[in-house]
Amino acid sequence: xxxxxxxxxxxxxxxxxxxxxxxxxxxxxxxxxxxxxxxxxxxxxxxxxxxxxxxxxxxxxxxxxxxxxxxxxxxxxxxxxxxxxxxxxxxxxxxxxxxxxxxxxxxxxxxxxxxxxxxxxxxxxxxxxxxxxxxxxxxxxxxxxxxxxxxxxxxxxxxxxxxxxxxxxxxxxxxxxxxxxxxxxxxxxxxxxxxxxxxxxxxxxxxxxxxxxxxxxxxxxxxxxxxxxxxxxxxxxxxxxxxxxxxxxxxxxxxxxxxxxxxxxxxxxxxxxxxxxxxxxxxxxxxxxxxxxxxxxxxxxxxxxxxxxxxxxxxxxxxxxxxxxxxxxxxxxxxxxxxxxxxx
Numbered sequence: 001x002x003x004x005x006x007x008x009x010x011x012x013x014x015x016x017x018x019x020x021x022x023x024x025x026x027x028x029x030x031x032x033x034x035x036x037x038x039x040x041x042x043x044x045x046x047x048x049x050x051x052x053x054x055x056x057x058x059x060x061x062x063x064x065x066x067x068x069x070x071x072x073x074x075x076x077x078x079x080x081x082x083x084x085x086x087x088x089x090x091x092x093x094x095x096x097x098x099x100x101x102x103x104x105x106x107x108x109x110x111x112x113x114x115x116x117x118x119x120x121x122x123x124x125x126x127x128x129x130x131x132x133x134x135x136x137x138x139x140x141x142x143x144x145x146x147x148x149x150x151x152x153x154x155x156x157x158x159x160x161x162x163x164x165x166x167x168x169x170x171x172x173x174x175x176x177x178x179x180x181x182x183x184x185x186x187x188x189x190x191x192x193x194x195x196x197x198x199x200x201x202x203x204x205x206x207x208x209x210x211x212x213x214x215x216x217x218x219x220x221x222x223x224x225x226x227x228x229x230x231x232x233x234x235x236x237x238x239x240x241x242x243x244x245x246x247x248x249x250x251x252x253x254x255x256x257x258x259x260x261x262x263x264x265x266x267x268x269x270x271x272x273x274x275x276x277x278x279x280x281x282x283x284x285x286x287x288x289x290x291x292x293x294x295x296x297x298x299x300x301x302x303x304x305x306x307x308x309x310x311x312x313x314x315x316x317x318x319x320x321x322x323x324x325x326x327x328x329x330x331x332x333x334x335x336x337x338x339x340x341x342x343x344x
Contacts, residue, residue, distance in 0.1 A: 006047035015043040026093060063124045066311055067097045069116070069140075070131040073195065073230040074258050076286030077303060081131055081154065084307025092315045097125065101134065112139030113146075120147060127314035129154060129307070133197045135165070152310040156326075157199030164313050165326040166306045170200050173299045173331045174207025174253075177281055180297075180333060181251045182215045184340065186279065188223070190249035192237040192259050195228040204255045204283060223249055227259045234262020242270055242278075250279065251339070257282035257289050257298055264292055264338065275340035285334055294337035302329040 012019045017040060024032050025040040043049075068085055072078050082098055089096045101119060116139070120128070128151040134140050135153035141163070144151045153165040181189055191208050194201035205224075212219050225240055227233035234254055241263075242248045254260035260282030267274050274280055274294055282289060285300035309327060313319050 006049040008049070010047055011040065011044050011049050014047070015040045062126050064094045065097050065123075065125045066094050066314060067099050067120070067123060067125040067128045068131070068307075069099045069101050069119070069128055069134055071100065071102050071134055072131055073228055074256055074284075074286070076257065076288050077229075077284055078131065080284075080286060080303035081129075081307040084304035084309075085129060085311045086307075088308045088311035089315075092311070094126070094311070094315055096311070097123065099123070109137075109139030109142065112137050113143035116140050116143040117147065120144075120149060125149065127151060127311075129310045129314070131155070132200060133195070136199045150314055152313050154306050154310055155200060157203070162324050163326075164324045166309045166313070166329065167326060168301055168306075168329050168331045170203035171207040171210070173301070173333075174204040174255075174283070175211045176207075176333055177253060177283070177299055178208045178211035179215075180335070181253065181279065181281065181339065182211065182217065184251075184279065186249075186251040187217055188220075188249045188251075189217075190223040190225070190241040190252040191219070192225050192227045192234060192241075192252065192254040192263070194255035194259070196226065198229065201255060208253060227255065229256050229258060231258045231262045231265075234259030235266055236262075238263040238266035242266060242272060245270065245272065248272070248278070250277075251281070252278065253281045255283050257284045257286045257296060260296055260298070260338075261288055261292055264294075264296070275338055279339040281339055289334070289336070292338070297336045297339035298334055300332050300334045302331065305329050 008019050008022050012022045015022065017036060021032065021036065022040055025037050066089055068082060070078055086096050099119060101115065128144060128149055130140060130151060131154045135156045153163060155167045156165050191205065193205055209219055223241060225237035227237050237259065241252060252263050254263055260280055263280050264274055267278050272278050282296050282298040284303060285298045289296035289298045306329060
């Protein structure tokens with residue numbers, strides 16, 4: 001016979017507090033003594049008690065759902081954002097609802113707004129997280145503001161007053177990666193741009209160009225290829241950059257790890273040794289970077305942390321009284337075997 005499921009009454013009785021106190025602790029509300037909070041959480045864990053989200057929703061008019069709305073060709077990037085967001089939701093008693101969304105053409109703000117309105121009219125959520133390129137869509141942002149749904153932008157191109165956002169410095173990260181390649185003796189560096197509709201694409205290219213200009217190195221137009229952040233676009237770009245085996249760049253900096261993986265794949269097929277004959281760098285430090293052979297030198301973008309902090313901004317009661325802000329998270333270069341460290 002299965003044991004009866006513990007109730008909030010059981011937790012309150014054993015912890016020696018009121019049911020209201022238990023509710024405040026489990027909802028992460030402020031103004032509860034640390035000792036009391038620890039005791040309630042310990043009792044709840046011991047009893048394996050978890051509140052029923054549907055019942056909580058009826059009692060508070062909340063759904064305890066957060067939507068992650070995305071239109072991004074990199075599955076690894078989205079998976080990492082989602083992982084951080086899920087962990088934060090679990091910590092604060094919410095559930096994450098991933099919603100892929102393909103927007104109409106850029107510039108058609110009303111159609112973009114209508115697409116989002118249609119989605120969220122049938123999906124009651126307490127907050128929304130927008131990833132690139134949706135985080136730069138005026139139509140989507142306007143729709144959420146009109147519907148009065150709290151939202152957080154991940155990696156928008158600028159700093160918007162009165163809007164919560166989480167991002168990193170793409171320009172500086174790309175600049176430092178390019179400087180690293182130059183310090184290894186590379187003077188001919190190919191660059192693969194990301195999706196033209198993503199703000200990070202222009203920012204990372206700007207950082208690359210800055211570093212090349214500071215080193216008085218020429219950026220050749222035929223060594224800059226447009227990609228779209230997908231593995232296939234990395235393959236296509238690499239085929240163009242490596243077509244002439246006698247005069248190809250000595251290094252290729254791809255704007256994300258998926259495209260860098262495409263470069264490594266093409267180099268292997270053409271018999272070009274990485275890193276001996278070609279250094280390859282990516283951006284993001286997704287799990288793919290460690291799966292590749294050789295492992296990928298890349299920029300470790302705080303993707304997981306951005307997902308986590310986006311949810312925390314939306315649902316943590318201690319954050320609600322704070323003014324909206326853009327939070328900048330740190331990045332770092334991760335040097336692995338795909339970029340040869342030696343003088344050339």
